[in-house]
Amino acid sequence: EVQLLESGGGLVQIGGSLRLSCVVSGFTFENFAVSWLRQVPGKGLEWVSSISGSGSSTYYADSVKGRFIISRDNSKNTLYLQMDSMRADDTAVYYCVRSSAYYADYWGQGTLVTASS
Amino acid sequence: IVLTQSPATLSLSPGQRATLSCRASQSISDYLVWYQQKPGQAPRLLIYDATRRATGIPARFSGSGFGRDFSLTISSLEPEDFAVYYCQQRNNWQWTFGQGTKVEIK
Numbered sequence: 001e002v003q004l005l006e007s008g009g010g011l012v013q014i015g016g017s018l019r020l021s022c023v024v025s026g027f028t029f030e031n032f033a034v035s036w037l038r039q040v041p042g043k044g045l046e047w048v049s050s051i052s053g054s055g056s057s058t059y060y061a062d063s064v065k066g067r068f069i070i071s072r073d074n075s076k077n078t079l080y081l082q083m084d085s086m087r088a089d090d091t092a093v094y095y096c097v098r099s100s101a102y103y104a105d106y107w108g109q110g111t112l113v114t115a116s117s
Numbered sequence: 118i119v120l121t122q123s124p125a126t127l128s129l130s131p132g133q134r135a136t137l138s139c140r141a142s143q144s145i146s147d148y149l150v151w152y153q154q155k156p157g158q159a160p161r162l163l164i165y166d167a168t169r170r171a172t173g174i175p176a177r178f179s180g181s182g183f184g185r186d187f188s189l190t191i192s193s194l195e196p197e198d199f200a201v202y203y204c205q206q207r208n209n210w211q212w213t214f215g216q217g218t219k220v221e222i223k
């Protein structure tokens with residue numbers, strides 16, 4: 001069974017940093033790209049970042065480029081998102097997803113990040 | 118690429134047919150997926166490549182379209198189908214989503 005479990009969410013000050021983690025199981029991690037998506041409660045979905053299976057290629061939404069860094073440790077089956085220079089509009093539920101081709105075929109349950117002064 | 122979903126809300130009764138629309142601002146071939154999201158849950162993949170049902174998705178869900186205009190049809194609404202539906206595409210590794218269509222009980 002494919003599972004993705006996010007952790008690391010919480011309250012962070014505006015301008016501060018937070019690191020999210022996502023531990024996966026049930027599939028060969030290094031064979032798949034993985035991504036972070038986010039959703040402001042009650043609002044729509046937004047793609048944040050993706051990373052290839054090897055970790056050699058990374059992609060970012062313009063809204064987070066230069067502030068967030070996606071990375072992975074294939075030996076630990078873990079995906080990360082380092083979030084720096086946090087802004088109020090980064091407040092959202094962050095989802096870790098397995099990326100099959102160009103879409104998310106499996107989702108984690110999400111972790112809430114709140115950026116506030 | 119902007120995806121525009123219509124209508125914003127669809128009010129129907131169980132057993133009725135639901136047709137949801139997603140229009141892309143430029144052609145995306147068949148690189149279009151649909152997700153379903155229920156309150157308090159993560160989204161679930163329904164349809165990929167515009168017309169292919171994901172694993173475990175009931176046959177009452179079907180997708181159609183190519184280029185710019187796409188549809189998701191639920192042939193006969195079950196109580197568990199009342200939810201929000203999103204379409205999504207990828208262009209040069211930039212994923213974008215439609216704003217969602219809420220299917221609510223009339």
